[in-house]
Amino acid sequence: MKINFLLNGKETEIEIEPDRRVIDLLREECGLTGSKECCGAGECGACTILVDGESRLSCLMLAAQLEGREVITIEGLAKDGCFHVVQQAFVDYGAVQCGFCTPGMILAAVDLLRRNPTPSREQIREGISGNICRCTGYQKIVDAVYFASLALQGVN
Amino acid sequence: MLREPLTVGMNAPRADAFTKVTGKEQYAADYYPPNLLWCGVKRPSYAHALIRSIDISRAKEMPGVAAVLTHKDISGSNRLGILEKDQPVLAEDTVRHYGDSIALVLAESRYTLQQALELISVEYEPLPAVFDPEAAMLEDAPVLHPGRKHAFLETEAGVAWLEDDGALVIVASTQTPFRDRTEISHALGIPSCRIRVIAPYLGGGFGGKDGITVQAFLALAAQHSGGRPVKMWYSREESFLAGTKRHPAILKYSLGCDQEGILHALDCRIVMDTGAYASLGCEVLALAMEHAGGPYRIPHASIEGIAVYTNNPVAGAFRGFGAPQAHAAIEQVIDELARIAGFDPLEFRLKNAVSRGDTTPSGVTLTQSTGILACLETARDSAAWRERERWESLAPPFKKRGTGIAAINHGIGYGPVIPDNANAKIELTGEGRLIIYAGVSDMGQGNAATYLQIAGDILSQTLDNMELVLPDTAQTLPSGSSSASRTTFTFGNALIGAAQALRKRILERASLLFTYQFFEHVRAEDLGLVPGHVRHIPTGREIHLSFVSTTMDQSERTAANSYTCPVNRQKPPTGGSLRIHGYPHRVYSFGVNLVRLEADILTGEVTVCDFIAFTDAGRIINPELFDQQVHGGIAQGLGYTLFEDFLVSEGRILTGDFGAYILPTALDIPDIQSIAIPLQEEDGPYGMKGVGEITINGAFPAVANALARVCKTRISSGPLTAEKVLAAISRNEVGKNR
Numbered sequence: 001m002k003i004n005f006l007l008n009g010k011e012t013e014i015e016i017e018p019d020r021r022v023i024d025l026l027r028e029e030c031g032l033t034g035s036k037e038c039c040g041a042g043e044c045g046a047c048t049i050l051v052d053g054e055s056r057l058s059c060l061m062l063a064a065q066l067e068g069r070e071v072i073t074i075e076g077l078a079k080d081g082c083f084h085v086v087q088q089a090f091v092d093y094g095a096v097q098c099g100f101c102t103p104g105m106i107l108a109a110v111d112l113l114r115r116n117p118t119p120s121r122e123q124i125r126e127g128i129s130g131n132i133c134r135c136t137g138y139q140k141i142v143d144a145v146y147f148a149s150l151a152l153q154g155v156n
Numbered sequence: 157m158l159r160e161p162l163t164v165g166m167n168a169p170r171a172d173a174f175t176k177v178t179g180k181e182q183y184a185a186d187y188y189p190p191n192l193l194w195c196g197v198k199r200p201s202y203a204h205a206l207i208r209s210i211d212i213s214r215a216k217e218m219p220g221v222a223a224v225l226t227h228k229d230i231s232g233s234n235r236l237g238i239l240e241k242d243q244p245v246l247a248e249d250t251v252r253h254y255g256d257s258i259a260l261v262l263a264e265s266r267y268t269l270q271q272a273l274e275l276i277s278v279e280y281e282p283l284p285a286v287f288d289p290e291a292a293m294l295e296d297a298p299v300l301h302p303g304r305k306h307a308f309l310e311t312e313a314g315v316a317w318l319e320d321d322g323a324l325v326i327v328a329s330t331q332t333p334f335r336d337r338t339e340i341s342h343a344l345g346i347p348s349c350r351i352r353v354i355a356p357y358l359g360g361g362f363g364g365k366d367g368i369t370v371q372a373f374l375a376l377a378a379q380h381s382g383g384r385p386v387k388m389w390y391s392r393e394e395s396f397l398a399g400t401k402r403h404p405a406i407l408k409y410s411l412g413c414d415q416e417g418i419l420h421a422l423d424c425r426i427v428m429d430t431g432a433y434a435s436l437g438c439e440v441l442a443l444a445m446e447h448a449g450g451p452y453r454i455p456h457a458s459i460e461g462i463a464v465y466t467n468n469p470v471a472g473a474f475r476g477f478g479a480p481q482a483h484a485a486i487e488q489v490i491d492e493l494a495r496i497a498g499f500d501p502l503e504f505r506l507k508n509a510v511s512r513g514d515t516t517p518s519g520v521t522l523t524q525s526t527g528i529l530a531c532l533e534t535a536r537d538s539a540a541w542r543e544r545e546r547w548e549s550l551a552p553p554f555k556k557r558g559t560g561i562a563a564i565n566h567g568i569g570y571g572p573v574i575p576d577n578a579n580a581k582i583e584l585t586g587e588g589r590l591i592i593y594a595g596v597s598d599m600g601q602g603n604a605a606t607y608l609q610i611a612g613d614i615l616s617q618t619l620d621n622m623e624l625v626l627p628d629t630a631q632t633l634p635s636g637s638s639s640a641s642r643t644t645f646t647f648g649n650a651l652i653g654a655a656q657a658l659r660k661r662i663l664e665r666a667s668l669l670f671t672y673q674f675f676e677h678v679r680a681e682d683l684g685l686v687p688g689h690v691r692h693i694p695t696g697r698e699i700h701l702s703f704v705s706t707t708m709d710q711s712e713r714t715a716a717n718s719y720t721c722p723v724n725r726q727k728p729p730t731g732g733s734l735r736i737h738g739y740p741h742r743v744y745s746f747g748v749n750l751v752r753l754e755a756d757i758l759t760g761e762v763t764v765c766d767f768i769a770f771t772d773a774g775r776i777i778n779p780e781l782f783d784q785q786v787h788g789g790i791a792q793g794l795g796y797t798l799f800e801d802f803l804v805s806e807g808r809i810l811t812g813d814f815g816a817y818i819l820p821t822a823l824d825i826p827d828i829q830s831i832a833i834p835l836q837e838e839d840g841p842y843g844m845k846g847v848g849e850i851t852i853n854g855a856f857p858a859v860a861n862a863l864a865r866v867c868k869t870r871i872s873s874g875p876l877t878a879e880k881v882l883a884a885i886s887r888n889e890v891g892k893n894r
C-alpha cells in the first residue's frame with residue numbers, strides 16, 4: 001500500500017507492505033539508520049521516534065500506522081544545522097559513550113521535556129527509564145537532560 | 157571549545173559525540189550495501205549430539221534463497237579460536253551447545269531467511285551432556301557466581317563483499333579487527349592478505365566482541381553469494397544464545413590472620429565453567445587467579461584454578477575478565493575475617509594492603525605505582541565512612557541501612573608473553589590537516605577521542621583540524637585488541653612517538669621555509685605549532701601547515717611508531733601454563749568502592765543510596781572520559797550484583813532476552829561519586845593506567861558487605877536479589893525481638 005506522512009519535515013509517500021515495522025521502513029527504505037533496533041520487543045527504547053511529537057517505539061509500530069502522521073527521527077531533530085538543545089547537552093555533559101542508545105535516549109528526553117519542562121533529577125530518571133543504556137550508568141545522561149531543561153527555560 | 161588546541165588533562169569533547177547525537181555515525185549494523193543478501197545460521201536442538209544428517213534440499217529450493225552452506229563448503233580448517241582452536245565455524249559431526257552453528261543460509265529477505273532456516277532438517281543422535289562443572293559438588297557454601305551477558309546495545313553485526321579482484325572486505329562490530337583476519341584465514345583457508353576488516357565505532361562490546369562473532373559467517377557467505385554483498389545482524393535472542401558470557405564461577409576460600417590482624421594464609425579454589433569452547437577461558441581463569449588474593453600481602457597462599465568444558469553456553473571475555481569473580485570472593489572473606497577477628501573492616505584492609513615493592517598473594521612483586529593505601533586512606537577519611545554508624549541508625553521505618561567497602565586491583569595489558577604492542581600512524585595532509593590512524597577499536601569507551609586529544613596536545617591542534625581513521629586492516633596498523641584496559645595505555649604510548657616525530661619534521665621543514673622568507677637562518681627551536689600553522693615565535697609570523705606539507709612527499713607526511721609495553725619478567729613458581737595465559741602483570745590499577753544502601757525489610761528490595769569510587773588509574777588524560785568509565789563500570793557491576801541473572805538449565809538459556817534478563821535502568825543506578833587518586837605511573841602515557849575494568853570489580857563485594865551488615869548473614873550466590881535479601885533478613889529475624 002501507499003502511505004503518506006511527514007518525515008522530518010518532508011512530505012513523504014512510500015509504497016510498502018502495511019505490516020512492515022516502522023523501524024524497518026526507516027532503516028531499510030528511507031536510509032535513516034539513526035533509529036536503532038536493539039531488542040525488537042519494546043524493551044530497550046533504542047528505536048524511539050517522535051510521532052506527532054510523542055515518543056513511540058518504532059519496533060512495535062507498523063508502517064500503516066504512520067498514515068497522515070508527523071514523524072521526527074534523530075536525523076530530523078537538528079534545525080538548520082544547529083543541534084537541538086538536548087543534543088548539545090548530550091555532547092557537553094559527556095552523556096555519549098558507545099552512542100547506540102543515544103538517538104532513542106535523546107528523543108525520549110525531548111518528549112519528557114515537552115511534557116514536563118522543569119523535571120527534577122528523579123523525574124528525569126523516571127522519564128528515561130524505558131531506555132536502556134549499557135555504557136554510561138545514566139548519570140551524565142541525567143545531567144544532560146537536566147541542564148537542557150534549564151537551557152530551554154532560559155536559565156544559564 | 158573547538159577553537160582551542162586540545163591538551164592532555166582537559167575535558168576535551170568527544171569527537172564521536174557530534175555524529176552520534178545526530179544519528180549520522182554509521183555502525184556496522186547500519187551498513188546496507190545495495191542488493192544485499194541476509195545471512196542466518198541454523199542452530200541445534202540439542203546441547204550435545206552427533207549430527208547424523210543435514211538435509212538442506214528444501215531450504216535450497218525455496219524461492220528467495222541464494223545459498224545454503226554447511227561445513228562441506230569450507231576449505232580451511234573450519235576451526236576458530238583465539239589460542240585454543242576448538243570451535244567450528246559450521247559443525248561437522250557434533251554439536252556441543254545450543255548456540256552452535258550447523259548451516260548458513262543466504263536469502264533475499266529476513267523473512268525468507270527465517271523460513272528457510274526452519275526448512276533445514278537435521279537428524280541428531282543425542283549424547284550425554286555435562287552441565288555442572290565438576291566442582292559444583294563441593295561441600296560447604298562456596299561463593300557462586302552465575303554467568304552474565306554483556307548486553308551491548310548493538311548486537312553482533314556486519315556486512316561483507318568481494319571486491320572486483322576477489323579480495324574480501326568485512327565491516328564488523330569487532331574489538332579485534334586484526335586478529336579476526338588471522339582467525340578467518342585459518343578457519344576458511346583464505347590468505348590473510350586477501351582479507352580486509354573494517355571496524356567502525358562499536359555499539360558497545362565489553363569483551364563480547366573480542367574475537368569472531370559474525371565475521372567468519374560473513375566471509376563464508378560472501379564467497380558463495382554470486383558477487384552480492386551479505387549482511388548479518390543477530391537478534392537479541394540470538395546474541396544471548398550464540399554470544400559469549402561472563403564465566404560462571406564457584407569460589408571457595410579459607411583465609412587466616414594472627415591476633416594483630418596480619419594476614420598469613422590463603423587457600424582458595426576457583427572453578428570456572430567455560431562452556432562448550434575454550435574461547436578465552438584459560439586467560440580469564442589466569443586473571444582470576446592472579447587477583448584471587450586481592451591487593452594484600454598474604455605470605456602463604458595456595459591458589460588453585462580449574463576451567464571446565466561443559467555443554468553450557470560459551471563463556472569468554474567480559475569487562476573485568478575473571479577479576480570481578482575473584483574480588484567478589486576475597487573481599488567478602490576479608491570482611492568476614494575482620495568481623496570474626498574483631499577489626500574494623502577498613503583498618504583491617506589498611507593493615508594488610510600492598511605497597512610498591514610488596515608481593516601479592518599470587519606471587520607478583522609490585523614494581524610500579526601502587527595506590528591502594530592512598531585509596532583506602534581517602535575512603536577512611538570520607539564523611540560517608542566516618543559517619544556510617546550514625547547514618548545507618550537513621551534508617552526510615554521498615555528499612556535497614558548498611559555500609560560496605562571493597563578494595564580492588566586490576567592488571568593492565570596482555571601480560572608477559574603475548575606482546576602488548578601497538579602501532580600508531582599520523583599524517584599531515586596536503587591541506588594541512590592531521591589524520592590519526594587508530595588501529596585499535598573504540599567500542600564506546602572513547603579511546604579514539606583520547607587519541608585526538610594526545611595528538612592535539614603534542615601538535616597543538618584543535619579538534620577541527622584533525623580527523624580519525626578507525627581500524628581498517630588496509631589503512632591502519634596492527635595495534636591489538638580493544639581490551640585488557642590497554643587501548644589508551646598501549647596505543648597512547650605508540651601515538652606519542654608518532655606525533656612527536658611528525659612534529660619534529662614539521663618544525664624542521666618550517667624552519668627552512670621561514671629561512672627562505674627571512675633570508676636568515678631560522679632555527680627550529682624558535683618555532684612553535686599553533687592551530688593550523690607554524691609560528692615563528694620571535695616575530696609572530698605564521699605559515700600554514702598546508703604550505704609546510706608541500707615540502708614533503710607522501711612518505712614524509714606520515715609518521716609511524718611502534719610501541720611494546722614492558723613486561724613483568726618475574727617467574728613466580730606456578731603450576732601449569734599461567735604465563736602463556738597472561739600471568740603476571742606489571743602495572744595494576746587500584747581502587748576502593750564504598751557503598752551505602754538501604755534494604756526494605758518487608759520486600760527485600762535494595763536501594764543503593766550512595767556509591768563512592770576511589771580510583772588509582774594513574775594520571776588522567778580526560779577527566780570526563782575517566783568518570784564515564786567509572787560510572788559505566790559501576791553501573792554494570794551493580795547490574796550483575798542486584799539484578800542480572802543469566803539462567804541456564806540443561807544448557808538452555810532461560811533468560812534469553814531483555815524481557816527476562818533484567819538490566820538496570822536509570823531508576824536503579826544512583827549518582828556515583830568518582831574520586832580519582834591519580835598517582836603517576838611511569839609506564840603509562842602521561843602517567844596514566846587503564847581505567848576500563850578496575851571500575852567493575854568492586855560493586856559486588858561492596859554491596860555484599862553492606863548487605864551482610866543489614867542481614868547479619870551472607871548470601872552465598874549472586875545476584876543479590878530482593879528474594880534472597882528478604883530470605884536472609886527473615887532467617888535472622890526468626891525468634892528475635894526487633
Ligand code: FES
Pocket residue numbers: 036037038039040041042043044045046047048057058059060
Ligand atoms: S528495539 Fe524497539 S524497544 Fe528495543
Ligand code: FES
Pocket residue numbers: 095096097098099100101102132133134135136309359360600
Ligand atoms: S552509550 Fe552505549 S548504550 Fe548508551
